[in-house]
Amino acid sequence: MGVSQGHRPGAGATDVVVVGSVNADLVVRVDRHPSPGETLLGTSSVTLPGGKGANQAVAAARQGARVAIVGAVGDDPYAHVALSALRAADVDLTHVAQVTGATGLAVVTLAASGENTIVVVPGANAQVTESSVATATEVVAAAAVCVMQLEIPLPTVEHAARLAHHHGTRVLLNAAPATALPRAVLRLADPLVVNEHEAAVLLGRVHDSPAAAAHELTGLGARSAIVTLGAAGLVGHDDDGAFSLPAPAVTAVDTTGAGDAFVGALAAGLAAGQPLRAASAHATRVAAYSVTRLGAQPSYPGPADPLP
Structure with missing residues (x-):
């Protein structure tokens, strides 16, 4: 069973297709993170739309890309929350299935410093299968960029990467959460996007130099x-060698979803034909904007929002 689509002006063409997770985020604010075994009183709580796949889809759509997502939600009340920002951003939900059971849930503990800890319960995301991707073959083949993360089963990610590559669709692989990946999948990535921890997992060690x-x-x-x-x-690092880009200096309120803001904006830029470095430079500004506001998807800028 699929979810209801809603209104999509200009539906039919896709720049970016995201194969990934759709969650609800339960965000609990605390003065500081608790120590193991410690109980703290939180200052507030709110439930927001999240999931790395959905975050990246919304970020790309708000940067002007025409976006579709392949994923799944449950038949519980969290499904409405999880899909709300996708619908508002006019993301194509044709290939988001509604399955029996729980929608994916992330419990986010947000400290006053802006740093967070996150526990993710996959729920319906575990039912995003190779056949889910196969039913979306036409969309994957027509898109300029296919984006994947690792909050859905790894065989599904591998299948989506191979399918996209076969049809000439650029593969943007965000290897998060951190896990080892087969080289056959890594060879399809252009680019592979990771943070330092995820890079260490893929390389089997912590590297002294991020550039190296x-x-x-x-x-x-x-x-x-x-x-x-x-x-x-x-x-x-790309065909032209090494490069580095600074991030704008901002006061962080909530870092939740900042990496997804970067990936989504990067996908939108690449789909629009920007070179990797130019698209990356813009995406760093989108990510910097996102940390100045609460939540993941609600913090992502639109085309008219001034970036730092």
Whole structure:
């Protein structure tokens, strides 16, 4: 069973297709993170739309891309929340299935410093299968960029990457949450996007130099690689060699979903024909904007919002 679509002006063409997770985020604000075994009183709580796949889809759509998503939600009350921002951003939900059971849920503990901890319960995301992607073959083949993360089963990610590559659709692989990946999948990524922790998992060690780590990731097979560094910006490596980009200086309120803001904006830029470095520079500004506001999807800027 699929979810209801809603109004989509200009439906039919797709720039970016996202294969990934759709969650509800339960955000609890605390003065500081608790120690193991400690109980703290929170200052507030709110339920917001989330999931790395949905976050990236909304971020791309708000940057002007025509976006479709392949995923799943449950038949519980959280499904409405999880889909709300996707609908508002006119993301194509044709290939989002509604399955029996719970919608994916992320419990986010947000400290006054802006740093967060996150526990994700996959729920319906575990039912995003290779057949889910196969039914969306036409959309994947027609898109300029196919975006994937790792909050859905790995065989589904591998299948989506192969399908996209077969049809000439650029593969943007965000290897998060951190896990080891087959080289056959890494070879399809252009770019591979990771943070420092995720890079260490793929490389099997913590690298002294993020720039060297980005280069080494291309040695694993990725055509291009970007290592995001939070407030320090990013480093990358592509056919023209190494590059680095600073991040704008902002006061962080909530870092939840900042990496997804970057990936979604990067996908939109690549789909519009921007070179990797130019698209990355714009995406760092989108990510910086996002950390100045609460939540993931609600914090993502539209075309008229002034970026830092």
